[in-house]
Amino acid sequence: MNRPPHPSQARPHRQRGRFGLGALVALLVLAGGLAMAWWLMSQPPRVERRPAPAPVPPLVEAISVMPRAAAPALHGFGRVVAERESRLASRVAGRLEAFAPGVVPGRVVEAGAPLAHLDDADLGLALREAEAALAQAEAALAMEQGEQQRARAEYQSFGRELPAERRALVLREPQLRSAQADVERARAARDRARLDLARATLTAPWAGMVQARLLGEGSEVGSGTELLHLVDVSRFWVQASLPGEALAWLVPASEEASGSAVTLTSRGWPAGSEREGELLSVLPALEENGLQVQLLVAVEDPLALAEAQRGAPALRLGDVVRLEFQAGEREDLIALPAAALRPGDEVWVLDEEERLRRRPVSVLHRDDHQVLVAEGLETGERVITSPLGQPREGMALRTAASSAERPAGAAPAEPRP
Incomplete structure (x- = not known):
């Protein structure tokens, strides 16, 4: 008679079947995942493409030009020198008895006045x-x-x-x-x-100021011994230097006409004080260091001794002063800020479509603040004064009102769209 299998003997067979089915399901799931991953990776992402926004044109400032009479601002520095000075010497030998009363350094003596007396x-x-x-x-x-x-x-x-x-x-x-x-x-x-x-009495050859006594009373002097240093105070000179191109705008004095006017100022003078001078001549030699032309400016009554000059600041020999030359104006010139001139003597102009155009110009004068243009621009054209990183011919720009075009105290204008 056959006996049924013991339960402990049938359990391993059931476990082996259960494990085989689970492994199959896991393999199927893994394969499905790999297939899904491969499909996702093989399909490029679909992104909705939109047109790129138009670049915003750079914002610049521009000024409208108008020909007019203009002149450059010519200025420089100069040193005050004496127009006439002399070291007065005795023409006879003898003992210096005394200087005349009032013959003291810094005092003014009149022409023909006695200065010193020798033993006669x-x-x-x-x-x-x-x-x-x-x-x-x-x-x-x-x-x-x-x-x-x-x-x-x-x-x-x-x-x-x-x-x-x-x-x-x-x-x-x-x-x-x-x-x-x-x-x-x-x-x-x-x-x-x-x-x-x-000649035992030394006299002043012209009106001047005593600069120094060169000997003391009681000294034995010979013919030609210097006694006094005298400086003419009726007029001083100021020797200044300017670039050679400045001569085209200035007029030296002549027998028929006066020279260009010059305004003098100094840091040592009270605020707002100034003196007037005249361009006397142009020296034949250039300045050694900068190879600039040397000019001679004359200043009448430099020590302000006359009644008409009372209260005016005095020029002192050796002082350094600032000079503003009054240049002669020329018609039909266009004055631009110095920043408007680009390398190669050209400017950037805005056309009617707000696009950049390069324009070569003929420059008559340039300095740190102003440029005077004779040819190359028309009336009403707009010249760009702002810097640009990469300027290109025909590039689009936006304009803002220049401070020169706005009324005083007005707020800046909004940029054009």
Whole structure:
């Protein structure tokens, strides 16, 4: 009789069947996942494409140009020098007794005023000796004239004509000429002694200011020894330098007309103070360092001594001043800010379609603030003053009102769309 299998013997068979089915399901799920992943990876993502937004044109500032009469602003710096100065020297030897009252450095002396006195005792004696010698020579001449009259009377009584040479000897003509020469020599010695005595007092050749005393009282001086340093204060010069192209705008003084006006200022003067000068001449030599032309500016009454200049600041020798030259204007010029000029002497212009156009121009003058253009621009054209990183011919731009075009105190205009 067959017995049924024990439950413990049938359990392994059921477990093996259960494990086989689960592994199959897992493999199916894994394969499905791999297939889905491969499909997803093989299909490119679908993104909705939109048209790119149009680039916004750069915002720039522009000014409208208008030809007019214009002149450059010419300025420079110069040093004050004396137009005329002299170191006065004694023309005779002697002891310096004293300087005249008021002859002090910084004081003004008038033309012909006495400045210093030398001991003139010896010079006075020399004059007396010269006068005595002159009197003696004149007496000898008078005696010789009497002898000549006597000789002429004897010759006429002789009644005979002699040759010219013998007649001159008989009439004592050589002796007369010698006596006359002695008188002239003595008279010249007298005049020289009188002149030396007058030169013992040193006088001012022209009105000026005493710059310095070069010797002290009691010093022994010889002919040519310098005693005083005198400076003419009626006019000073200012020597300045400018680029050579500035000469086309300036006019030096001539006998017929005055030179270009010049305004002088200095840091050492009170605020708002200034003096007026005149362009006197252009020096022939260039400045050594910058190879610029050197100009000479004249300033009348530099120390403001005259009544008309009272209260004006004084120019001092050696001072450095700033000069503003009044240049002559020229018609039909276009003045642009310095930033509007591009490399290669060209400007950028906005056309009617708000696009950039390059324009070469003829420049008459340029400096750090202004450019004067003679040709290349038309009336009413708009010149770009703003910088651009990558400018291109025909590139679109937007404009904003320039501060030069806005009324004073107005707010900036909104950019054009």
